[in-house]
Amino acid sequence: MKRTLILGGGSGGVVAANILKKLVGRTMRVTLVDREPNHYFASSYPKVLIGERQPDQITKRLKTLENKRIEFRHCEVMEFDLAGHRVITDKHDLEYDYLIISLGVEYNLDTVPGFRENAFNVYDFQDVVKVNQQLKEFSAGKIVLFISSLPYKCPPGPYEIMLLIDQYFRQRGIRHKVKLSIVTPENSPESLAGPKISQKLR
Structure with a gap:
């Protein structure tokens, strides 16, 4: 079975994983990778800031994606091996047929x-x-x-x-x-x- 690897558990990665899984069903493995165990709904940050939402109301464990048959790997991306169709993480190497990169930005x-x-x-x-x-x-x-x-x-x-x-x-x-x-x-x-x-x- 072919595998799509999605890097990044922010809004882009989570939406991509959900839409792709609906399209491919059981015909393809969909795996999402993120170094954080949780997804934070960033659009609600302003509401948390002023107390209209509580932090737990905008937080969801990425592991719950597995209820939709989307695999979750809690690890940090370290290197790409594009020729070998591999992503090297701090825990293990992940092979893929298709790759979606949605890692966001690092604030300096x-x-x-x-x-x-x-x-x-x-x-x-x-x-x-x-x-x-x-x-x-x-x-x-x-x-x-x-x-x-x-x-x-x-x-x-x-x-x-x-x-x-x-x-x-x-x-x-x-x-x-x-x-x-x-x-x-x-x-x-x-x-x-x-x-x-x-x-x-x-």
Whole structure:
């Protein structure tokens, strides 16, 4: 039986695995590989950040894919052997007939001096949980959301997050005590949405 190997347990990899398995049924092995045991539904990170969702509500064990006859291998990709149709991981080698690569990106936080010590990455699940705790304890001061460079993942994301934070502090009755700022290298905020939306966000 032929085998398709899908690398990456984020939204792209999980969706690809589910759609492919529906198409091929029992005629092909579908295997998903990720170094993390869980899938985090990233679209809900802003809701976790302000406490409208709990972390466990957007977390699912990738092992549950096996209920759909999608194999899951918990290991880290180390090297590709394209000629030999193999992926070398930290645990074992995996052979394939077809390969889908959906590994996402690695954030290089060190390109921004002081980031690791003084800031949070709102595209990282663990940091989002930490920000939620910080917001609960926040009573007055200034919050800055900065976009370090272009392009970046999910262009509306920072603006959605800041608007949700604005709403969060209004509901707590302390919005007048909190200054919110967005720093961006864009010529205008959310420029991809067009001039009308951009102007409203100013």
